[in-house]
Amino acid sequence: MPNASLLNQLLRFTPTARMFFSGNLCTLTQGSEADGLKQGTMHLLSRGELQLTRKGFAPLNVRAPSVLLLPRALEHWLQGSGPQGVDLMCATLSELAPPLDMILPDVTVIDLTATSSLQRPVELLFEEAEARAFGYRAAIDRLLQYTFVVLVRHLIDRQLLSGGVLEAMVDSRLGVVLSMLHESPEHDWTLDSMAELAHLSRSAFALRFVQVVGIPPLTYLTHWRMAVARNLLAQGQAVKAVASQVGYGNATAFARAFQRASGQSPSAWQMEHLSQP
Incomplete structure (x- = not known):
């Protein structure tokens, strides 16, 4: 566990x-x-x-x-x-x-x-x-x-939940990577930097991550960044400020990624959620 x-x-x-x-x-x-x-x-x-x-x-x-x-x-x-x-x-x-x-x-x-x-x-x-x-x-x-x-x-x-991400959390190589991704989504992460953190070769790390977690490491990183972004937007932070806090160099690149993930632009998503009672 x-x-x-x-x-x-x-x-x-x-x-x-x-x-x-x-x-x-x-x-x-x-x-x-x-x-x-x-x-x-x-x-x-x-x-x-x-x-x-x-x-x-x-x-x-x-x-x-x-x-x-x-x-x-x-x-x-x-x-x-x-x-x-x-x-x-x-x-x-x-x-x-x-x-x-x-x-x-x-x-x-x-x-x-x-x-x-x-x-x-x-x-x-x-x-x-x-x-x-x-x-x-x-x-x-x-x-x-x-x-x-x-x-x-x-x-x-009660050990009633299962899934690769739980296994990855206790994995000696992958656990440290997940922890760092969660703590520092703004970092300029690459497959190479993740592999280095896990003390594995690039190919070995990518293969192990997919086998255990079920999705590629960069895909997981994007999912996590979008979760962080939604939380920050719900607090009312500006889109440009949110973009830098989740690892995007400019608001345009962030907006494209957010649109793909959420089906809405960051500003539209924020407006909708801030208007909720």
Whole structure:
């Protein structure tokens, strides 16, 4: 298992969470781009049983108390079983950043009766939703984000997550490279400089990185830089300033890379996200 310092890198950019439903459910359709929902979701069940349906997959029955995590935008349907439906809370999740996006499965179900660390935050969420005291929505969104962090901790502690990036983190050669990429995205990284850091030849390093992580090292670097850039843009920093902080010599080159990765220009992405409540 990676050490604590490396595990912290998994959650350096924790996705934000926003509640969009709380109450009794009979039927709910989510994740459809036609409906405008293009984010991951987290569902917390406090009572009853629901059925998760996705195209091409057998229906999945989930009993309360549970947390159902779908960290990517996947079209799915939730239907409460029985005449009384289920009591639950639903939240959207902002885009995952590497390396976390490379290890979380499309669907995760956690039984809260066997997970003491998650029980109290979920109880607090439903208490806030029921009381609806001043500032309850802000409190709920922050508790949802905390719940997500605790959920990832649980998955790591129980060794329920797998993926090449986790193996790379404990690899004696690749781990130091990943750590430095994460800490210094602004550095003028090349395949040669990464290989030198790993004490491997250029070809041996490139091959080992792809075999373990699953993508080329420069591709991984770009994914990480874009995650850092989104975080900085969401803070309101100027595009030119962000470009230099993620290793691009000028704003034009950065804008092209960001457009390819996100489907929007940096300024358009920033405007959209800063306008969100």
